[in-house]
Amino acid sequence: MYIRRRFSKTFINKISFILPLETVISGEGVELLPKGKELITLCPFHKEINASFTVVPHKQIYRCFGCGESGGIFSFIMKYKGLDFIDTVIYLCEEYGISYPKHKQRKRKKRRNEKNPLPLKE
Numbered sequence: 593m594y595i596r597r598r599f600s601k602t603f604i605n606k607i608s609f610i611l612p613l614e615t616v617i618s619g620e621g622v623e624l625l626p627k628g629k630e631l632i633t634l635c636p637f638h639k640e641i642n643a644s645f646t647v648v649p650h651k652q653i654y655r656c657f658g659c660g661e662s663g664g665i666f667s668f669i670m671k672y673k674g675l676d677f678i679d680t681v682i683y684l685c686e687e688y689g690i691s692y693p694k695h696k697q698r699k700r701k702k703r704r705n706e707k708n709p710l711p712l713k714e
């Protein structure tokens with residue numbers, strides 16, 4: 593059985609703090625060209641001739657004026673790689689050498705572990 597792994601908000605925030613969006617996008621082989629304070633490229637999500645995919649580094653968001661896609665590092669990888677959120681987090685951690693909790697378990701019912709004080713030990 594596949595147990596869904598979960599990540600805390602703190603951990604998710606930590607990843608977005610560590611990994612700049614532009615690094616993640618160019619890490620996927622999407623070449624970004626500087627345009628003023630922003631970066632532009634041909635949108636990886638729809639076919640176009642003129643670049644309308646814009647990365648705004650100081651806001652850590654991307655936006656495409658052609659197809660309307662927008663978001664941050666997680667939604668970019670989810671769409672670009674076709675992964676769900678959890679797998680995206682794992683992908684980014686492995687790709688960029690961030691250690692992550694491998695078998696984080698769901699919280700069990702409280703107070704059932706008096707007899708066995710370390711039921712979650714892996």
Ligand SMILES: [Zn+2]
Pocket residue numbers: 635636637638645656657658659660661
């Ligand atoms: Zn687009």
